[in-house]
Amino acid sequence: MGRMAGRRALLAVPVLAAVTFGVFAVAAASPFDPVKAYAGTAGLTASQENLDQLRVNLGVDQPLVTRWWNWLTSALSGDLGDSSVMRQPVSDVIGERLGWSVLLAASAFAVAVVLGTGLGVLAARRPGGLLDRCVSSAAYTLEAAPAFWLGLLAIWFLALKLDVFPAGGLTDAASDTVTFGQVATHLVLPAAVLGISQLPWFFLYVRQGVADALDEDPVRGARARGLRERTVLLGHALRSGMLPMLTLIGSRVPELITGALLVETVFSWPGIAAATVQAATSVDFPLLAALTVLATAAVVLGNLLSDLLYAIADPRVGFDG
Numbered sequence: 001m002g003r004m005a006g007r008r009a010l011l012a013v014p015v016l017a018a019v020t021f022g023v024f025a026v027a028a029a030s031p032f033d034p035v036k037a038y039a040g041t042a043g044l045t046a047s048q049e050n051l052d053q054l055r056v057n058l059g060v061d062q063p064l065v066t067r068w069w070n071w072l073t074s075a076l077s078g079d080l081g082d083s084s085v086m087r088q089p090v091s092d093v094i095g096e097r098l099g100w101s102v103l104l105a106a107s108a109f110a111v112a113v114v115l116g117t118g119l120g121v122l123a124a125r126r127p128g129g130l131l132d133r134c135v136s137s138a139a140y141t142l143e144a145a146p147a148f149w150l151g152l153l154a155i156w157f158l159a160l161k162l163d164v165f166p167a168g169g170l171t172d173a174a175s176d177t178v179t180f181g182q183v184a185t186h187l188v189l190p191a192a193v194l195g196i197s198q199l200p201w202f203f204l205y206v207r208q209g210v211a212d213a214l215d216e217d218p219v220r221g222a223r224a225r226g227l228r229e230r231t232v233l234l235g236h237a238l239r240s241g242m243l244p245m246l247t248l249i250g251s252r253v254p255e256l257i258t259g260a261l262l263v264e265t266v267f268s269w270p271g272i273a274a275a276t277v278q279a280a281t282s283v284d285f286p287l288l289a290a291l292t293v294l295a296t297a298a299v300v301l302g303n304l305l306s307d308l309l310y311a312i313a314d315p316r317v318g319f320d321g
Contacts, residue, residue: 012300017072019296020289024068027283071289081286085278090290093275098294100170101271104190105260111195112252116202117245121238123203124210136207139200147197147259151266154193165189168268190267194259198252205245213240246306253302257295 035055055061062070071081080090123132142150159167166172166189171182214237264273272291279287 021068023289023292028064030283080290083287085282085284090286097272107191108194112198112202116199117206120203120206123207139203143200148262148266151193154189170270190263194263197259205248209244210237213237250303250306253299
């Protein structure tokens with residue numbers, strides 16, 4: 001296990017370096033001017049000399065490779081630079097928002113895995129039954145539904161129509177303190193929407209995997225020995241049927257990140273979505289690069305986690321194979 005994780009970590013280094021260089025290259029080719037974005041309305045009346053000096057101060061007058069290399073060497077020493085759009089260190093921007101994004105993504109992931117697994121097992125017990133047809137139809141429909149559309153629908157129905165949950169934010173509008181109860185209440189809708197947007201894939205994988213496992217000889221043998229149906233289903237079929245789903249975890253991480261950005265925007269959740277949008281539109285090189293590294297690292301870790309879980313669940317798969 002250690003050797004496999006070490007190899008993945010070494011392979012991630014050039015990947016992260018290439019990704020950050022790509023961010024700087026795309027940003028350099030962008031039609032947006034970081035100097036004008038930084039100056040705001042004052043840039044409309046500023047002289048060219050002032051704009052040129054501001055360009056030097058921001059470091060955007062340097063060649064692409066120089067800007068990227070300076071940022072990379074500083075980042076390796078722990079200095080992620082300053083965000084020109086947020087007017088504060090990049091580490092502070094990420095530190096203030098990352099925890100809320102992780103909370104939302106983790107809650108949504110738990111919703112998707114638990115509900116997807118439970119519904120998949122129940123549907124696999126009777127393929128073609130009423131539950132299977134209803135849930136499968138809903139899953140295929142949700143696959144085509146964008147997360148932001150589900151969010152808007154949830155706000156209209158559950159927040160505005162029924163007034164069951166708050167429409168957005170982290171706390172109540174009249175509150176100036178952050179409490180556990182308010183955060184939990186405001187988390188329900190965005191976490192549910194993001195989780196439901198990811199649920200169809202987990203449901204379909206588990207359903208198919210468990211249905212196939214129920215037809216295998218070991219499961220038939222367990223039934224022939226007189227074991228209870230619950231024991232056969234959860235102790236034999238589910239373990240075998242979960243293997244394909246474990247490989248899905250890593251591949252869903254990019255979709256989870258993208259969906260989280262959309263959901264955060266819809267529900268005004270104080271995560272990294274707003275910072276990402278502002279960094280992209282303002283061509284904030286340091287912040288863009290740091291956020292991209294975080295997203296890429298999450299994808300790499302997600303794929304590593306799926307491999308580790310698969311190897312743990314199936315001892316026939318070697319960690320170093």
